[in-house]
Amino acid sequence: MYGKGLRPLSIATVAAIVASLSLVFFYAPLDADQGFIQKIFYLHVPLAIVALVGFVVGGVFAILHLRSGDSRWDAYSYVSIHMSVIFGVAVLVTGSIWAKASWGHWWVWDEPTLVSFLIVFLMYATYYPFRYAIEDRERQARYASVFAITAGAFVPLNFMAVRMAESLVHPRTFGTANGGLPGEMMLTFLVSLVAIGLLWTTLVKFELTAKSASGQLKRLRRALDAPSPGGSSRVAPEVS
Amino acid sequence: MLALLAATPALPLDEAGKYVAGAYVVFLALIVVYVAIMAAKLQRIERELNELANFAEQGRPGTPGREAEDVPVDVETQPAAVSDRNLTPSEAAAGRPDRVQGSADA
Numbered sequence: 001m002y003g004k005g006l007r008p009l010s011i012a013t014v015a016a017i018v019a020s021l022s023l024v025f026f027y028a029p030l031d032a033d034q035g036f037i038q039k040i041f042y043l044h045v046p047l048a049i050v051a052l053v054g055f056v057v058g059g060v061f062a063i064l065h066l067r068s069g070d071s072r073w074d075a076y077s078y079v080s081i082h083m084s085v086i087f088g089v090a091v092l093v094t095g096s097i098w099a100k101a102s103w104g105h106w107w108v109w110d111e112p113t114l115v116s117f118l119i120v121f122l123m124y125a126t127y128y129p130f131r132y133a134i135e136d137r138e139r140q141a142r143y144a145s146v147f148a149i150t151a152g153a154f155v156p157l158n159f160m161a162v163r164m165a166e167s168l169v170h171p172r173t174f175g176t177a178n179g180g181l182p183g184e185m186m187l188t189f190l191v192s193l194v195a196i197g198l199l200w201t202t203l204v205k206f207e208l209t210a211k212s213a214s215g216q217l218k219r220l221r222r223a224l225d226a227p228s229p230g231g232s233s234r235v236a237p238e239v240s
Numbered sequence: 241m242l243a244l245l246a247a248t249p250a251l252p253l254d255e256a257g258k259y260v261a262g263a264y265v266v267f268l269a270l271i272v273v274y275v276a277i278m279a280a281k282l283q284r285i286e287r288e289l290n291e292l293a294n295f296a297e298q299g300r301p302g303t304p305g306r307e308a309e310d311v312p313v314d315v316e317t318q319p320a321a322v323s324d325r326n327l328t329p330s331e332a333a334a335g336r337p338d339r340v341q342g343s344a345d346a
Contacts, residue, residue, distance in 0.1 A: 036256040040263045047267070090270050094263040101259035203274065210278060213285050217292065226295045 003209040013202045016195035028188040037101045044094040046196040047087050052155055054084030059152020062145035074141040075237040077148050079207045081127055088121040112165040116158050123151055
C-alpha cells in the first residue's frame with residue numbers, strides 16, 4: 001500500500017536532483033561577493049527549509065493521530081521527524097563547511113540563525129530517547145504525538161524570532177529590500193528546493209513501505225504462532 | 241556528452257572548490273549511508289519472510305501442493321503423471337495411487 005507510486009516518485013527525484021546539480025554548476029552565475037563558495041547555498045538552504053517543514057509536517061500528522069487514534073498517523077509523524085533529523089544533520093554539516101569557507105570558523109556561537117537551528121535539532125534529537133523510554137505502545141504513540149505537536153509549533157515561532165533578530169554575519173537572503181536573488185539564481189534555488197523536497201518525500205515513503213512490510217511480517221508471525229527471531233523487539237511504531 | 245562538457249565553463253576548483261565539493265560529498269555520503277541501512281533492513285525482512293515461509297510449510301505438511309513448492313524438479317528424470325501414462329496391472333487392480341512416487345518426495 002505504501003509502496004504505491006514509489007517508483008515514479010524515485011525517478012522524478014533523480015531527475016530533479018540531476019537538473020538541480022546541472023543548474024547549480026553550469027547555469028547559475030557566480031556570486032559577486034562570495035564567488036564559488038556560494039554554490040553551497042543551493043544545497044544548504046533547501047535542506048534547512050525542507051527539514052524545518054518536515055518537523056512541522058510531523059506535528060500535523062501527530063494532531064491527526066491524536067484526533068483519530070489511528071496508529072498510521074503516528075507512523076507518518078515518526079518517519080517525518082526521523083527523516084527531518086537526518087536532513088538536519090546535513091544542514092549542520094554543510095552549514096559548518098560554508099561557515100569555515102566564508103567566515104573562517106566552523107561555528108559562530110553568537111549568530112542567532114545557527115544557534116536556533118541547533119536548538120531545534122537537539123530538541124528533536126531528544127524525541128527518540130523520549131519515545132523509546134515508554135514501553136507501552138499506545139502511551140508511547142500518544143506522548144510522542146504531544147511532543148511532536150509542541151515541538152512542531154515551536155519551529156515556526158523560532159523561525160520568526162530569528163528573522164526578527166539582528167543578524168551578525170548570517171545573510172538574510174530572502175528578506176532584503178532589493179528583492180534578494182536575481183532570476184537565474186532564484187530559478188536554480190527553486191529547482192533545488194523541489195529536488196530536496198522530492199528526496200524527502202521519497203525517503204519518507206521508502207521508510208514507510210519498509211515499516212509496513214516489517215509490520216505485516218510480525219502480524220503474519222503472530223497469526224502463524226511462529227517463534228520470533230532474536231533482536232526484533234523494536235519499539236518504533238508498527239505500520240499495518 | 242563530451243561536446244556538452246567541452247561547452248560548459250570550467251569549475252573553479254581552487255580553495256573554495258574543496259569546500260563546495262566537501263559539502264556536496266557529505267550530503268551524498270549521508271544519503272548513501274541511509275540507503276545502505278535501508279537495504280540491510282530490507283534484507284532482514286526478506287530473510288524473516290523466508291523463515292516464515294519455511295515454518296508455514298513445515299507446520300502444514302498436508303497442505304496441497306506445499307511439498308512440491310520451492311523444490312527443484314528435474315522434469316526429464318521424473319516419472320510421468322498418473323494421467324499421462326498407462327497404469328500397470330497391479331495399479332489398475334488396486335486403483336489409482338494417490339501420489340506418484342518421487343514427484344513430491346524429491
